[in-house]
Amino acid sequence: MLKIVEKNEKECTLCGACETTCSTFYFKEDDRLKSSIQVLEASENGDPVINVCNQCGNCIDVCPVEAIKRTGKGTVVISKKACVGCFNCVGVCPTDTMYWHEDLTEPFKCISCSRCTKECPTEAIFMEEVATN
Amino acid sequence: MGITTEELRASRKVLAEFDYEPAEIEKGYSGKSLYINLTDLTIKPKDITEQMKEIFIGGKGFGLWYLWNAVKPSTKWSDPENEIVISSGPIGGITQYPGSGKSLVVTLSPLTNSVMDSNVGGYFGPYLKFSGWDALEVQGKADQDVVVFIDGDRGKITIEKMELDPGASHLVSEQLTDMFAESEKDKKNISIVSTGSGADNTLIGLLNFSFYDLRRKAPRLKQAGRGGIGTVFREKNLAALVVRYSSLSGRSNNPADPSTIAKTGVKLAREINKFDDEQFRMRQIGTANLMTPMNDYDLLPVNNFKFGSHEDAVKISSDVLRSKFTQNMPDGCWVGCALSCCKAVDNFELKTGPFKGDKVIVDGPEYETAAGLGSNCGIFDPDHIIEANFYCDTYGIDTISTGTITAFAMECYENGVINKEITGGLELSFGSADAAMELIHQMGQGRGFGKIAGLGVRRMKHFFVDEYGADEAFLEDIGMENKGLEYSQYQAKESLAQQGGYAMTNKGPQHDEAWLIFMDMVNKQLPTFEKKAEALHYFPMFRTWFGLMGLCKLPWNDIIPESNKDADRPELIPEHVQNYVDIFNAVTGKQIDKDEMIRQSERVYNFQRVFNLRLGFGTREHDAAPYRALGPVTEEEYESRAERYDNQLRDDVGINPEGMSTADKVKKMREYRESRYEQLIDVVYKRRGWTTNGIPTIGHLCELGIDFPEVIETVKNKL
Amino acid sequence: MVSVNGIEIEWQEEMTVQKLLQIMNYTFPMIVVTVNGIPVDRAQWPVYMVPDKSVVQAHHLIAGG
Ligand code: SF4
Ligand code: SF4
Numbered sequence: 001m002l003k004i005v006e007k008n009e010k011e012c013t014l015c016g017a018c019e020t021t022c023s024t025f026y027f028k029e030d031d032r033l034k035s036s037i038q039v040l041e042a043s044e045n046g047d048p049v050i051n052v053c054n055q056c057g058n059c060i061d062v063c064p065v066e067a068i069k070r071t072g073k074g075t076v077v078i079s080k081k082a083c084v085g086c087f088n089c090v091g092v093c094p095t096d097t098m099y100w101h102e103d104l105t106e107p108f109k110c111i112s113c114s115r116c117t118k119e120c121p122t123e124a125i126f127m128e129e130v131a132t133n
Numbered sequence: 134m135g136i137t138t139e140e141l142r143a144s145r146k147v148l149a150e151f152d153y154e155p156a157e158i159e160k161g162y163s164g165k166s167l168y169i170n171l172t173d174l175t176i177k178p179k180d181i182t183e184q185m186k187e188i189f190i191g192g193k194g195f196g197l198w199y200l201w202n203a204v205k206p207s208t209k210w211s212d213p214e215n216e217i218v219i220s221s222g223p224i225g226g227i228t229q230y231p232g233s234g235k236s237l238v239v240t241l242s243p244l245t246n247s248v249m250d251s252n253v254g255g256y257f258g259p260y261l262k263f264s265g266w267d268a269l270e271v272q273g274k275a276d277q278d279v280v281v282f283i284d285g286d287r288g289k290i291t292i293e294k295m296e297l298d299p300g301a302s303h304l305v306s307e308q309l310t311d312m313f314a315e316s317e318k319d320k321k322n323i324s325i326v327s328t329g330s331g332a333d334n335t336l337i338g339l340l341n342f343s344f345y346d347l348r349r350k351a352p353r354l355k356q357a358g359r360g361g362i363g364t365v366f367r368e369k370n371l372a373a374l375v376v377r378y379s380s381l382s383g384r385s386n387n388p389a390d391p392s393t394i395a396k397t398g399v400k401l402a403r404e405i406n407k408f409d410d411e412q413f414r415m416r417q418i419g420t421a422n423l424m425t426p427m428n429d430y431d432l433l434p435v436n437n438f439k440f441g442s443h444e445d446a447v448k449i450s451s452d453v454l455r456s457k458f459t460q461n462m463p464d465g466c467w468v469g470c471a472l473s474c475c476k477a478v479d480n481f482e483l484k485t486g487p488f489k490g491d492k493v494i495v496d497g498p499e500y501e502t503a504a505g506l507g508s509n510c511g512i513f514d515p516d517h518i519i520e521a522n523f524y525c526d527t528y529g530i531d532t533i534s535t536g537t538i539t540a541f542a543m544e545c546y547e548n549g550v551i552n553k554e555i556t557g558g559l560e561l562s563f564g565s566a567d568a569a570m571e572l573i574h575q576m577g578q579g580r581g582f583g584k585i586a587g588l589g590v591r592r593m594k595h596f597f598v599d600e601y602g603a604d605e606a607f608l609e610d611i612g613m614e615n616k617g618l619e620y621s622q623y624q625a626k627e628s629l630a631q632q633g634g635y636a637m638t639n640k641g642p643q644h645d646e647a648w649l650i651f652m653d654m655v656n657k658q659l660p661t662f663e664k665k666a667e668a669l670h671y672f673p674m675f676r677t678w679f680g681l682m683g684l685c686k687l688p689w690n691d692i693i694p695e696s697n698k699d700a701d702r703p704e705l706i707p708e709h710v711q712n713y714v715d716i717f718n719a720v721t722g723k724q725i726d727k728d729e730m731i732r733q734s735e736r737v738y739n740f741q742r743v744f745n746l747r748l749g750f751g752t753r754e755h756d757a758a759p760y761r762a763l764g765p766v767t768e769e770e771y772e773s774r775a776e777r778y779d780n781q782l783r784d785d786v787g788i789n790p791e792g793m794s795t796a797d798k799v800k801k802m803r804e805y806r807e808s809r810y811e812q813l814i815d816v817v818y819k820r821r822g823w824t825t826n827g828i829p830t831i832g833h834l835c836e837l838g839i840d841f842p843e844v845i846e847t848v849k850n851k852l
Numbered sequence: 853m854v855s856v857n858g859i860e861i862e863w864q865e866e867m868t869v870q871k872l873l874q875i876m877n878y879t880f881p882m883i884v885v886t887v888n889g890i891p892v893d894r895a896q897w898p899v900y901m902v903p904d905k906s907v908v909q910a911h912h913l914i915a916g917g
Contacts, residue, residue, distance in 0.1 A: 061461055064468040065321065066347050085383020086228040086469025087395060091402025100399060102392030105383040412882055429879045651880075651912040657858045658911075693882055693913055698891070703884065703913055 002074030003112050003127045005037065005052045011124035012048040014039055018116035018125060025115055026108065034101050036110040037125070050125060053097040053110040059089035075112045083107070136296060138311045144296035148279065151176035151290040155265030158387040161223030161720040162186065166195070167266040167290070169281060171369055172213055172273030176290050181267050188839060192222035193250045193680035194737045195268045196239025197744060200248065201843075203272055206747050210241040210361070211368050213274040219326070219374075220268035221258030224720050225683020226386045227469075229398030230712070231405065232685030234259050234467020236342060242360040242640075243336040243368075244534075244589050245617040247750045248741060249360030249640050252680050254466025254475065255342025255353075256324035259683070260285060260378040263385045275370040282313065285378035286322075299372040300330040303493065303527045306343045306352040313375050321345040322381075325352065326374040328363035328529030334579030335587025337534040337619075338363025341526060346494075348462060353477065354496050355466045358531040359643055360618055361589075381468070389722030397712050397719075402471040405692050409472070413691050418455045419464075419474035420500040420687075425451040427504070431774075432624045432650060434509040436563045437540035438613055438761050439770050441624035445513035449503055453515050472688050478519050486524055486574050498522045498532075504622035505536020510543060511563030521573055528577030533643075534589060535576070537619035539569050541590050542582075544611055550603045557581040590614040610760040616641040616750065625762055627777075628654040629806075630665040633813050636758035637669065639741045645686065647672040652704055666816040675710075677734035682717065689713075736837045739822075739829045740844070746828060747847045753827040756814060764806040768795040771802070778802055828852060856908045863904040869897040873910060882913040 019035035027034045037052040055076050060068045067082035068089060078089075083106040090098045090107050100107045117125045136144075156163040166179045181195075189198045196218035203216045217240045227233045236258030242249035261269055264285020271281070275292075278299060282291045299305055305327040314320040325343040332338025340363045341354040357363075388394055409415055414422050424446070427433040431441030447453075458476040465473045478495040498506070498518050506521040507513060525532045539561075545551045546561040553560065559568040559582055575583025585596060590612045597603040613620040618641025625631040631654075634647035649668050653659045659668055679686050694708045701707070714727050725733070745751030765771040771778055772795060779790040782798060786805045790798055818825060822833030828851055834840050854863045856876055864871070869885055869892050885892045886909045892900045902908060 062463050062471070064347075064463045064465055064470075083383075084228045084381050084468050085395075087399050088402055088463065088469055088471045090399050091406045091471050100395055102395060105391070414881075426880045429877055648914070651914050655857060655878075655912050656909070690914065697913065698884065703911065 001129060002055060002131075003114070003129055004055050005110060005112060005114070005117060005125055006128040007050040007052065007125050009043070009047040009050055009124065011122040012039060012050060013122055013124070014041060014048050015121060017119045017121065021116045021119045033099075034104070034108070036097070036099060036108055037116050038099070051095065051097050052125070054095060055112065056094065058092055058094055059098055062088045062092045064088065076109065077111050078106065078109065080106050136298070136308070138308065141295060141297065141308055141312050146294050147291050148294060149174035149176060149292040153178065153265065153288045153290070155285055155288050158263060158385065160389050160722050161386055162191070163262055163265050163267050165266055166199070166220075166268035166270065167283070168270045168272070169290075169292070170273040171271065171275040171279065171292070171371070174292055176292065188736055189740075190223065190681040190733055190737070191267060192220050192225065192235075192237040192683050193239060193252075193677075195220040196237055196250065197248065197737065197741055199268065199270050200239050200241070201740075201744055203270070204241060206749065208241060208748075210243040210246060210365055213369075214272060215241045215365060216270050216272045217362065217365055217369070218268060218270050219258060219261065221262050222681055222683030224386075224716060226259030226262055227388065227394055227716075227720065228381070228383050229394050229469060230688075230716055231398070231401055231465075231470045231472050232467070232688040233469070233683065235679070235683045235685050236261075236357070237680050237683070238340060238357045238362050240362050240365045241748070242362070242618070243364045244361045244591070245641055245750070247616065247640075247748045248744050249362060250680065250741075251340075251357035251359050251362055252645065252685075253340070253342045253357035254344070254355035254685070256344040256467065257326055257342045257374070257376055259385075259467065260322070260324050260376045260381075263378045263381065264376055269374070271369065271371065271374075273369065278370050278372040280309070280373045280375060281371070283374070283376045285376060286380070297372050299327065299367070301487070301527045302327045302329040302341045302354060302529050305329070305373055306341065306354060309373055309375055310343065310345060310352045313377060319377075319379060321347055322379040323375065323377050327372070328366055329527050329577065330579070331525070331528030331530035331577040331587070332363035332367040334584070335530055335576050336361045336364050336589050336592075337531045337538070337587060338365075338367060338529050339531045340366055341529065344466060349477070349479065349494060351494055353475065353494070354526055355475065356526060356531070358533060360640060361531075363529045386720065388720040390719040393715055393719035397715055398469070401688060401692070401712065404694055405471045405688075409692060412693055414451075414455070415472050415474040415687065415691050416464075417460060417476075418451050418458065419476040419497070421454040421476070421498060421503055422451045423500040424449060424454060424503055427500075427623070428508075430655065431627070434504055434540075434622050434624050436511045437509060437537075437544040437611060438620070438624060439544075439767070440773055441626070443508060443511075443513065446508060448513040449507050449515050449518060454498065454503060457515060457519065466685075470685070470688070472692060474687060474691075481519055481523065483520060483523065485520065485570055488527075493523055495519050495523045496526060501622045502532040502536070505533050506539070506569070509536050509540040509622060510569050512566045512569060514566055517566040517570065521570060524570075524573050524577060528573070530573075530576055530587070533621050534619040535573060536622060537613050538586050538590055538593070539572055541593065541612055542572070542586055545597060545603070545608070548607070550597055550608070551601065555582070555601065589617065590619050591617045610766045612759055613761055614642070615758055615762075616755055618642060620762065623648070623650060625650065626764055629809055629813055630659050630668055632758055632763050632810055633665065633669050633817055634672070635762060637756045637814065637817055638673070639738065639745065642762075646676055658704070662812060662816040665813060666820040669817045670820045671731070674731045674734040674738060677738050678713070678730055681733060681737060684713070732837070736839050739834060739837055740839050742823075742827075742829055743834070743844050743847055746851055751827065752851070753814065753818075753825070756827060758810065760803065760807070763810055764802055765799060768799060771795055771799050824852065854902055854904070854906050854908060857910055863902075867902045869900045869902060869908075872902055872908065873897070876910065878910055878912075880912050880914070884911040884913060885909065886911075
């Protein structure tokens with residue numbers, strides 16, 4: 001019963017509430033570059049682009065120290081303790097949603113906690129159940 | 134093999150111990166090195182001076198400096214004062230930039246009697262540094278087999294004896310990993326340096342550096358293969374070196390500017406992810422991706438470097454080897470190497486030898502191994518190559534030397550220089566896989582003809598001449614060694630620049646200084662002597678740099694960035710060179726540029742040349758190449774590429790080959806090629822700042838800032 | 853005649869870059885091609901015609917084994 005953050009980019013107003021929520025909760029500061037969901041202005045059709053992990057798990061296979069696991073619920077999570085900060089997972093991520101920040105030794109990613117979706121004023125992001133394999 | 138982990142643990146007896154507070158790592162250095170003397174069981178720390186960091190940088194530079202101070206001009210490889218020095222380098226151990234975990238090993242070689250260096254993966258070097266030691270020097274000789282254990286977690290070093298059979302490296306690595314790890318999880322924090330019985334029985338012994346593969350749940354072995362370092366290790370009665378360090382993080386190397394490192398590393402990791410599958414497929418096949426192109430370009434050594442391709446090479450092509458390797462594993466020899474070239478064959482059932490029937494993990498085969506143990510011996514059977522690879526590693530003998538030695542023996546056999554009586558029944562003709570395999574077992578176990586083969590090509594030549602009256606000139610022509618080291622596995626006949634890239638090296642004919650064949654032979658980028666000399670200056674210097682830093686060469690040019698399309702000099706891979714400059718600065722907080730990078734190498738490179746000189750080598754005569762490396766020795770070789778050679782006689786030499794006998798053509802071709810090689814030496818020496826005898830000039834040494842009194846004195850005596 | 857990395861070979865009708873590389877047995881995965889100084893993208897190889905008397909550079913991008 002995997003839930004992921006889904007998006008309806010048309011509705012996004014670029015207010016940044018999701019970014020603030022995420023980075024404030026996990027890093028105790030309001031810095032959009034430390035948010036696991038990041039919103040970009042430009043896209044070809046004019047809509048904003050919302051970058052957030054779809055829990056595909058490609059990163060799991062490349063981690064040399066097996067620091068990335070899929071939880072029972074299907075979410076892909078990093079064990080900070082095990083991680084050695086090599087960023088191989090960042091390099092391999094097909095959606096560019098395994099993030100890194102210059103202040104931080106380890107990468108970070110969305111763990112489907114749903115906090116951001118609750119703060120989005122336009123329902124441009126929401127939780128959705130997807131099939132797991 | 135018999136002993137259990139508990140029995141092994143119970144048999145441990147500490148002979149000497151030393152407690153220490155691991156030094157904090159500061160900008161890539163711990164500032165300390167560890168000295169161990171096995172004769173009197175001394176364990177003591179030394180300070181790394183600022184001057185050492187400035188001039189010798191780290192890695193191989195530190196190794197050379199310590200070894201220089203440890204030995205005398207008369208020291209032999211087997212003397213107790215010879216050292217094995219292991220050091221990674223200031224960049225070694227960062228996890229963000231692919232290829233940053235190498236260890237450099239330096240010693241006096243039993244093959245060359247001069248300085249040897251080897252660049253090897255596995256976790257030992259980085260863990261050693263993070264345990265507080267930029268370098269480890271091992272001197273002296275123990276009176277019984279000992280294991281040295283460096284516990285970076287506890288700050289404790291012990292020299293111990295135990296009931297360990299040091300005969301098979303894969304077992305030694307497994308047993309010691311099991312015993313020293315405090316839990317299953319702790320295994321990844323252990324790295325072992327070991328070898329096998331082949332190192333006791335030959336002069337081509339290697340060292341295996343382990344890393345624990347979490348997915349395969351077994352230690353993997355990476356080889357410091359060249360020059361008999363493992364033989365020195367066993368001469369000292371070392372059974373193994375063990376390090377344990379459990380706090381690895383992205384900041385263990387404590388760099389000055391982590392953000393630049395991360396940025397540069399992520400950029401490269403993305404590049405690899407994007408382009409590797411369409412470029413060299415390092416992640417799928419590793420260096421064995423070269424098998425097919427080398428054969429296609431007539432560069433794959435066949436039958437002791439007689440030829441460069443073979444119709445059966447399809448049987449050991451890149452794709453055949455790919456099908457043997459387990460895919461989609463993060464096969465990095467250090468954490469974070471996104472290029473992950475260390476492929477392995479899993480569950481391989483051995484058909485011969487002491488482990489017959491066992492299902493094992495085989496690390497590799499890499500290109501050199503497949504070419505050396507395969508095509509160069511006329512053997513085109515992938516399973517033979519894999520089996521031979523496994524046994525070479527576990528016996529602790531170098532696959533490259535083993536390949537070239539076997540190929541040489543086979544040519545001698547086919548020419549009647551040696552026969553079945555001499556080989557003890559081995560039918561060593563090209564292509565005889567069973568005989569080749571048996572020869573490996575004989576070398577590994579010190580039996581029969583293996584005892585002679587294990588001495589290496591140079592000594593075999595002398596032995597065959599002295600004992601069996603062989604034609605010395607012929608053996609000098611076909612014995613593929615220079616300075617006593619066996620050639621690595623590329624056919625260099627059609628690239629003059631590469632002939633120099635092999636024979637004008639510091640340690641002997643290994644291609645790690647320069648690989649110029651495509652630039653020279655295919656792209657025709659080096660048409661003049663001056664251009665060749667420039668390449669034979671730049672590339673050896675540039676590539677020396679990896680060994681000062683603890684870096685791997687592969688992520689430099691085995692992945693090509695997009696920017697290379699517009700680069701002025703694409704062969705340099707300018708974007709990656711800049712990455713290295715940026716990373717060095719980001720680790721150390723210094724400010725070098727790409728010219729200073731070459732200078733850093735030039736210092737160490739010239740120092741190594743002088744070191745050779747000090748030991749009685751390092752002059753022009755030692756840069757001579759066997760003619761097999763320069764051109765066709767035999768009529769058979771000439772005829773096999775007659776059109777090519779005839780054209781060269783006509784166009785390059787200015788002789789009309791029509792009506793000439795093949796023997797005459799071989800002779801004319803030889804005169805031409807040998808004189809070209811001599812001309813090349815002249816130009817290269819000049820470019821490197823050396824005399825026509827290959828000795829660095831005093832002016833050049835002063836300019837480089839390595840004008841230490843003993844260096845100058847060494848040079849003065851030889852000028 | 854076409855010159856490829858300084859080697860003269862016979863020109864043929866319908867000679868694409870791809871054909872030319874095949875004739876030369878240039879199988880290496882990383883080659884940068886210019887025809888009379890003009891870079892030709894890999895994607896264009898099957899269709900890009902090499903005129904007679906061209907000077908072709910097929911630059912193999914490997915600096916090291
Ligand atoms: S950065 Fe951490 S989680 Fe990502 S691959 Fe490296 S060790 Fe694994
Ligand atoms: S490219 Fe290969 S040899 Fe080099 S560091 Fe990576 S895994 Fe090791």
